[in-house]
Each structure stands twice: as C-alpha cells, then as structure tokens.
Amino acid sequence: MAVMIPDFVHPDCKSNAERYLFYRLKEELDENYIVMHSLGLAQHGRNFSSEIDFLIVSQHGLLVLEVKGGRVRHEKGVWYFTNRYDETDSRRRSPMQQAKEAMYALRANIWTKFGKNSDQGKTVFSDCVLFTDILFQETSPEWDLKKVYDAASLQESISSLVEEMYSYGIEEHERVVGHLPVKLSNARLSELRDHLRRNFDLVPSLSTQVNQSYQNMIRLTDRQFKVLDMLENDRVVVRGGAGTGKTILAMQKARNHARRGEQVIFLCFNALLASSLKKSVQDEDLQDQILVTTLHAFCLNIIKKAGLVSGIEEDLGTHHFFQKTLPEYFPEAFCHLYDDSPFEVMIIDEGQDFKYYKPYVELVDWLVQGGLKDGRWAWFEDDKQAIFNIETGDEEFDLTQYGTGNIRLRENCRNTRPIATFTDLVSGTEPQECLNTSGPLVEKIYYRGVKHQFKKVENMVSRLLSDGIQPDEIILLTAKNTEKSVLADHDRIAGNRLIQVDREWLNPSHSIRYTSVWKFKGLESKVIIVTDIEELVSIEAKKLNYVSFSRANAYLGVCIHKACKEEFNQLAREYAMLFVSQSQM
Structure with a gap:
C-alpha cells in the first residue's frame, strides 16, 4: 500500500x-x-x-x-x-x-x-x-x-x-x-x-487564541441586540445565565432612553460594576441623563443630603446598616427632598440580589415615577448568581403582578466553549448554547498550601505574560475575603505590581489587579485566574464557582486545594453521565 x-x-x-x-x-x-x-x-x-x-x-x-x-x-x-x-x-x-x-x-x-x-x-x-x-x-x-x-x-x-x-x-x-x-x-x-510536505505542529500563541476568542465574543454579542425590540414594554423582566448579555442589553436600553431625553437610574448591587458602567456612561457623555449607582450608595447619599445621618454614623458600613437602618431612614429622607422621583425610567441589573429581601424591593419602588406598579422599568436577573446571603426568610418577590413582559436569554456569548463546559461541570448548571466555540482549554492546578498556591499562580501569570498577554488583561479573583486570600500579603507577582481593587474600578498600566468573586460579580475580563478554591460540592460553593468561572471571556485558570481532587473527579463523572444521557435522547 x-x-x-x-x-x-x-x-x-x-x-x-x-x-x-x-x-x-x-x-x-x-x-x-x-x-x-x-x-x-x-x-x-x-x-x-x-x-x-x-x-x-x-x-x-x-x-x-x-x-x-x-x-x-x-x-x-x-x-x-x-x-x-x-x-x-x-x-x-x-x-x-x-x-x-x-x-x-x-x-x-x-x-x-x-x-x-x-x-x-x-x-x-x-x-x-x-x-x-x-x-x-x-x-x-x-x-x-x-x-x-x-x-x-x-x-x-x-x-x-x-x-x-x-x-x-x-x-x-x-x-x-x-x-x-x-x-x-x-x-x-x-x-x-x-x-x-513537512510535518509540523505550530500552535498559536496563547495571546493569539485569547484575542481571537475575545474579538469573536464582541462580534457575537451583536446578536443579543435583536432582543432590544422586545424590551420596549413598560415593565419587563429579563432572565438569563451568566454571559447571555444581560448587562450589555441593560446598558443599551438605558442609552436608548437617555438619547430620547429621559432621565434614567441604573441600579446594580456591586460597587465595582457600578464604577465600570459609570465610566462607560461618562465616556459617552450621557452622565446627565443616566445615573449609574448601587442601591446602597444611592440611598446613603439621599439620607446624607436630607441631613438625617447624625446619630447613625457608628452604624455606617455595617451589615445592620445596609439591611435595617438604610431601609428605615430612606423613605423619610426621600420625601424630604422630592415630591416624586426624578427618574422616568429605572434599569435594574443583578436583580436576583434584590428580590429575596423585601425591604430592598420596597426601596426600589420609590425610585421611578409611578413605582413598580405603574412605572417604566426593566429588571435583569440570574438566580444562579444570588451569592449574597441575606437570611431573612422572605420569599421571592413576585414581579409578574405588575403585568411584566418576560424574556429568557439562552445564548452564552461571553465564554468560549471550554470555559462554559468547565463552568457547567463544576457548578452543576444546565448547559447553555455557547456561540463562541473555540478557545484555550481551562488550566486547572491543585495546590497544597499558601506558599505552594502562590508559586503556582505566579507561574501561571508568568506563562501568560511571556506569551503576549498584557498585565492589565489579567484579573485574579479570590474565593475568599480579600484579606484572607493567598494574594493578601503580596504587592508584586511575576515582576508586576499587584493591586487590589475594591469599590472603584482601577485600570493602571503594567499592573495586575485582584479582588474577590463577590466584588467582581457582573464584570468580565479576557483572562481570569480564580484562587483559593477550597470547596466544590455545597450549594454555596457551586453558586460561587458559577459566578467566578463565568467571568472569563477567553482564558480561565483555576486553583483548587488538593483535598478537593476527588470531589472534582466525582463532578466530572456526573457531568459525563449527564452528557451521555442527553446525547442519547
């Protein structure tokens, strides 16, 4: 032959x-x-x-x-x-x-x-x-x-x-x-x-793969804009998994109303997300029409303007203040300043973080002309990202009582297929249609302790940098509070400055940023490395991992404690069985 x-x-x-x-x-x-x-x-x-x-x-x-x-x-x-x-x-x-x-x-x-x-x-x-x-x-x-x-x-x-x-x-x-x-x-x-006909195997550099995947993601996101026509209802609830374009659509709806000369309030739960979106609004010179803020920051500002902050200074910043004092003081402060809301349209992103705590829903009701019942608003949510535990016993607030339109987003246009599959595997979520199919495989490492983990993370960062990824394209997320993170005692990594970002979204050149998963929720980056993963199978851990892994556009690295190795293998076996059973249907 x-x-x-x-x-x-x-x-x-x-x-x-x-x-x-x-x-x-x-x-x-x-x-x-x-x-x-x-x-x-x-x-x-x-x-x-x-x-x-x-x-x-x-x-x-x-x-x-x-x-x-x-x-x-x-x-x-x-x-x-x-x-x-x-x-x-x-x-x-x-x-x-x-x-x-x-x-x-x-x-x-x-x-x-x-x-x-x-x-x-x-x-x-x-x-x-x-x-x-x-x-x-x-x-x-x-x-x-x-x-x-x-x-x-x-x-x-x-x-x-x-x-x-x-x-x-x-x-x-x-x-x-x-x-x-x-x-x-x-x-x-x-x-x-x-x-x-020489045999060769020339692998594209990681930076090439990442940038191609990211550019593909930008093009794919345009598909989501076909949903905008459906958002013209006065009151609409949009549900979708991570990466389905909720924040992009929410911001575009806000822009559309602002360009008609309407006053818009854009509410979210996370300060870093608000900071990032606020910069986008300023870049487009729409800050006079769109106020981007967190619910807590807006309410606190109203209380301060009304001169009602005296006597509660010691409570500022505590969980008690946000959950009890703020909802109690805000109505009086708001009525002191306004006869009616100055906002004609309200956009709420991260709605899942509001609807399980009735006092927050009641606060939101004040913020748009006509309130939730008769006002014009759009509510964007993903129940799988409800990672802020507020133990109130409240049931989910029923928004459908206000005659809302309901839209379900099903196409993941943020993550590559390898990232989406890994996220589904570890979090146990149902697979979504993933439009961006190609990209580097997820890099998973197991660590023994703090020093060992930092060395592994630094090696991962060094490889990314040597392969053409820029420092400001890399975000490190910790699954712990930042003060307990493996990164907490370091100000440099792989020869670059390591900067913690908290409430304001900083983008310094030649620096690598890190923050907690909770603070980064709602945001995304080309390159994400998640550290300090010490649990995989509890409901809370699965929700947290779902949020953290789905932040990555094109490259994802994860650092898992070696004690979780068998837990990961079991999750992989369960996912494989699910995949086989679905393929036979």
Whole structure:
C-alpha cells in the first residue's frame, strides 16, 4: 500500500476522477511509493500559484499527474471540460500544458532548495495526464501521446502504468540530458518528502487564541441586540445565565432612553460594576441623563443630603446598616427632598440580589415615577448568581403582578466553549448554547498550601505574560475575603505590581489587579485566574464557582486545594453521565 499524504481525500475535493484515482494509487502501489494529493505550488511560471493533482515520489524520481474526468472537448484552441453535474469549465491551456508547467515549477523549486547538481536535482522529473472517463487518441505536436493515459489504459494495473511512466521519464531524461538520472537513496527521499510536505505542529500563541476568542465574543454579542425590540414594554423582566448579555442589553436600553431625553437610574448591587458602567456612561457623555449607582450608595447619599445621618454614623458600613437602618431612614429622607422621583425610567441589573429581601424591593419602588406598579422599568436577573446571603426568610418577590413582559436569554456569548463546559461541570448548571466555540482549554492546578498556591499562580501569570498577554488583561479573583486570600500579603507577582481593587474600578498600566468573586460579580475580563478554591460540592460553593468561572471571556485558570481532587473527579463523572444521557435522547 502506498504512503498517501494526506491519507484521506479531503471533503472539499469535488472531483470523482481524483477520488477514484486516489484509492487506486493507495491500494495498488506498494510502500516504496509516496503519493501526494493536491500539492500546492506557490511559485509557478505562468500563474501566481498552481496545484498538482497527484505527485508520485519514489527512488526513480518525481511524477506529476494531471487528472481529468468527465467529457472533454477542444474547439478553436479552447478546451472544455464538463463534469457529472453538467457544469462546463473552459481553458486555453491543455491538460498536457498544465502538467508540464507544473512539473517545471516543481523542478525549479527542487533546484532552488537542493541545488541543480544535487541527487534530488538530477533525478527524473516527468509529467503525465490521465483522462479517467474517455478514450483519448488525439494527436498533436502540442503533446506527447506516450504521456497521456485514458480510460482504456486504466483497465491495466496502476502499478504497471506507473512503472511505464517512470520508464519513459528515464528514457526522456537520458535523451535530453545525455546521461541516466540519479536513483534516490532513502535518505534523499526522506529529505525530499520533508521539503514537499513537512510535518509540523505550530500552535498559536496563547495571546493569539485569547484575542481571537475575545474579538469573536464582541462580534457575537451583536446578536443579543435583536432582543432590544422586545424590551420596549413598560415593565419587563429579563432572565438569563451568566454571559447571555444581560448587562450589555441593560446598558443599551438605558442609552436608548437617555438619547430620547429621559432621565434614567441604573441600579446594580456591586460597587465595582457600578464604577465600570459609570465610566462607560461618562465616556459617552450621557452622565446627565443616566445615573449609574448601587442601591446602597444611592440611598446613603439621599439620607446624607436630607441631613438625617447624625446619630447613625457608628452604624455606617455595617451589615445592620445596609439591611435595617438604610431601609428605615430612606423613605423619610426621600420625601424630604422630592415630591416624586426624578427618574422616568429605572434599569435594574443583578436583580436576583434584590428580590429575596423585601425591604430592598420596597426601596426600589420609590425610585421611578409611578413605582413598580405603574412605572417604566426593566429588571435583569440570574438566580444562579444570588451569592449574597441575606437570611431573612422572605420569599421571592413576585414581579409578574405588575403585568411584566418576560424574556429568557439562552445564548452564552461571553465564554468560549471550554470555559462554559468547565463552568457547567463544576457548578452543576444546565448547559447553555455557547456561540463562541473555540478557545484555550481551562488550566486547572491543585495546590497544597499558601506558599505552594502562590508559586503556582505566579507561574501561571508568568506563562501568560511571556506569551503576549498584557498585565492589565489579567484579573485574579479570590474565593475568599480579600484579606484572607493567598494574594493578601503580596504587592508584586511575576515582576508586576499587584493591586487590589475594591469599590472603584482601577485600570493602571503594567499592573495586575485582584479582588474577590463577590466584588467582581457582573464584570468580565479576557483572562481570569480564580484562587483559593477550597470547596466544590455545597450549594454555596457551586453558586460561587458559577459566578467566578463565568467571568472569563477567553482564558480561565483555576486553583483548587488538593483535598478537593476527588470531589472534582466525582463532578466530572456526573457531568459525563449527564452528557451521555442527553446525547442519547
């Protein structure tokens, strides 16, 4: 059996004649023959480039084969080729000219690479044409019939035909050059094969993969804007998993209202998310129409403006203040300043962090003209990201009582398929349709202790930097409070400044930022590394991991304590069983 390179016919090959000859060459020639299918020639005497249908390489030299199937017609100097689909292609150059020109281009390439007087340069270079479906006995001074084979010829064995082609090539070489061609040794054959179709595995750099995945994510996000037309309801609830575009749509809806001259309040739960979105609003010069703020910051500011902060200073910043004092003082302060809300439209992102605590829902009710019942508002949420535990015993607040429209986002346009799959596996969430399919695999490491983990994280960061990722593209998240993180006692990592971001979104150059998962919720980054993972199977751990892993656009690294290794393996087995069962449905 011949050595075929490649060893299969590419699906793009539409020529039945080439498919037919491929399998005959493969089966009927022995292992001493190397057959290359569709060999490209970047430099060609007549064209910018060309392609050889088949090139046979053996110790006897090189044979260029031009293959033509179907009907062939020659009229007034033009050749017409009609395939099995009754499609006709015309060319002024005959198949014999094509084969000869390709052979000359190949020989020139070999001479350039190895030298005209090398063994490879002095071997046989010959060309032949095979008409697989017709009888061809037409004579012309333009071609040599001894180099033309037709359907009758193919009744013979391929091996005898190839031997005949080589014999004529040797005879022609001796007649033209004056001596016999060189017979190639195995070493020279190997060099020739390596030159013509070298085996290589050039892996794109990690930065290339990350940037391609990120650019693809930006393009895919445009698909989500088709939902905007559905958001024109006065009151609408939008639900979707991580990465489905909730924040993007929420901000675009806010922009649309602002550009109509309406006053918009954009509420979220996380200070870092508010800081990032506020910068975006300022960059677009919409800060006079859109107020981006957290619920807590807005309410505290109203209480301060109303002069009601005295007596509660010691309570500021505590859980008691946010959960008890703030809801108690805000209504009086708001009424002291306004007869009605100054905001015509309210957008709420991270709604799952409000609706399980009734006092927060009551606060929100004050903030838009007409309130929740009659006002205009859009509520965006993902119950799987409800990671701020407020033990109140309150049931989920029913927003449908206000006659809301309901929209479900199902397409993940933030994460690559490897990241989305890993997130589903560890968090136990139901797989979503992932639009961005390609990207680097998730890098998972196990650590033994604090020093060991920091060294592993630093090695990961160093590899990313050496592969072209910029420091400000890397975000480190801790699954602990930041003061207990593996990063807490460090101000540098992999030769770069390490900066903790808390309430304000900083973006210093040549610095790597870190924060907690809770504070980064709602945000995203090209590159995310999650540290301090010490639990996998509890409900709380699964929710936290779901939030943290889904922050990554294109690259995700995770650091898991070695004590959780069996827990991870069990989750992987459960996910595999789920995948198999779903694929059989």
